[in-house]
Amino acid sequence: xxxxxxxxxxxxxxxxLIGGSLARAxxxxxxxxxxxxxxxxxxxxxxxxxxxxxxxYETDPAxxxxxxxxxxxxxxxxxxxxxxxxxxxxLAEGAIVSDVGSVKGAVVEAARAALGPRFPAFVPGHPIAxxxxxxxxxxxxDLFRGRCTxxxxxxxxxAAAVRRVSAFWKACGAQVVEMDPAHHDTVFAAVSHxxxxxxxxxxxxxxxxxxxxxxxxxxxxxxxxxxxxxSSDPVMWRDICAANAEAxxxxxDGFRAALDRxxxxxxxxxxxxxxxxxxxxxxxxxxxxxxES
Ligand code: NAP
Numbered sequence: 001x002x003x004x005x006x007x008x009x010x011x012x013x014x015x016x017l018i019g020g021s022l023a024r025a026x027x028x029x030x031x032x033x034x035x036x037x038x039x040x041x042x043x044x045x046x047x048x049x050x051x052x053x054x055x056x057y058e059t060d061p062a063x064x065x066x067x068x069x070x071x072x073x074x075x076x077x078x079x080x081x082x083x084x085x086x087x088x089x090x091l092a093e094g095a096i097v098s099d100v101g102s103v104k105g106a107v108v109e110a111a112r113a114a115l116g117p118r119f120p121a122f123v124p125g126h127p128i129a130x131x132x133x134x135x136x137x138x139x140x141x142d143l144f145r146g147r148c149t150x151x152x153x154x155x156x157x158x159a160a161a162v163r164r165v166s167a168f169w170k171a172c173g174a175q176v177v178e179m180d181p182a183h184h185d186t187v188f189a190a191v192s193h194x195x196x197x198x199x200x201x202x203x204x205x206x207x208x209x210x211x212x213x214x215x216x217x218x219x220x221x222x223x224x225x226x227x228x229x230x231s232s233d234p235v236m237w238r239d240i241c242a243a244n245a246e247a248x249x250x251x252x253d254g255f256r257a258a259l260d261r262x263x264x265x266x267x268x269x270x271x272x273x274x275x276x277x278x279x280x281x282x283x284x285x286x287x288x289x290x291x292e293s
Pocket of ligand 1 (some may be wrong): 042100
């Protein structure tokens with residue numbers, strides 16, 4: 001089968017920002033012929049249907065997945081194990097299962113346990129695209145355009161399934177890279193999970209101070225830029241922390257040591273040390289954003 005051939009029936013479980021955007025992108029690109037949505041709340045799914053994101057819906061994951069040739073889990077990471085246990089037994093012959101979770105090692109292990117002999121049909125994925133907004137209303141057909149999607153296949157993963165999922169993401173506008181699941185979790189603990197925890201902690205710490213109202217009155221652009229991602233969904237981030245606890249703990253320890261060094265430099269009036277940190281950070285950030293508008 002040609003890897004770029006459209007899927008007949010895409011089943012998206014979790015029609016929110018990412019699942020809704022994937023459904024929109026796939027429909028717009030002709031990468032699937034029909035989309036079945038699944039979630040817990042029929043009101044959310046009716047809204048997704050009214051917006052033209054999904055064709056029809058089921059609230060039962062097994063009913064939704066039956067007859068689909070691509071099932072994508074796009075619910076919070078903590079829901080994936082139970083969903084995979086529901087979906088596994090009804091998977092059609094030759095069907096592929098994938099996900100969009102921000103953590104890969106824990107989801108891969110959940111899939112291995114839940115899918116048993118069908119585990120090679122599981123192609124783990126993580127689109128590096130998103131916003132701090134949640135729900136289908138925030139979904140966009142162009143969310144993945146020019147962005148990267150990481151696939152983290154295992155030794156057992158069916159190579160043809162990886163090629164099809166890769167072609168599907170490319171049709172949706174993404175560039176695709178492959179990575180080992182554990183390596184993915186180490187990288188994203190640093191570049192994504194740590195910044196979210198820092199933003200959440202800063203806002204929470206400020207909000208709990210007795211003078212919070214005055215502080216927030218004077219919070220300017222810098223504070224808003226730094227803390228935008230503290231508006232992200234708390235359940236999603238609770239699940240990410242639970243699923244990637246070891247890698248996140250390691251980066252928190254490293255960052256705390258860096259913060260301790262910075263504190264010592266501030267307290268000791270070590271301007272040279274502070275300037276060195278700021279210069280290094282400024283140069284690294286300029287390299288990162290070089291070429292961005
Ligand atoms: P979202 O907008 O909150 O959407 C999640 C959807 O999942 C909701 O529509 C919710 O609908 C449904 N859902 C929740 N629990 C469920 C369950 N137990 N069974 C079935 N459906 C369930 O979240 P999102 O931002 O799209 O994130 C979804 C996934 O994408 C997460 O795994 C996250 O790690 C990953 N991700 C997010 C981003 C980002 O920037 N947001 C980026 C990359 C990857 P109901 O309430 O109606 O069930």
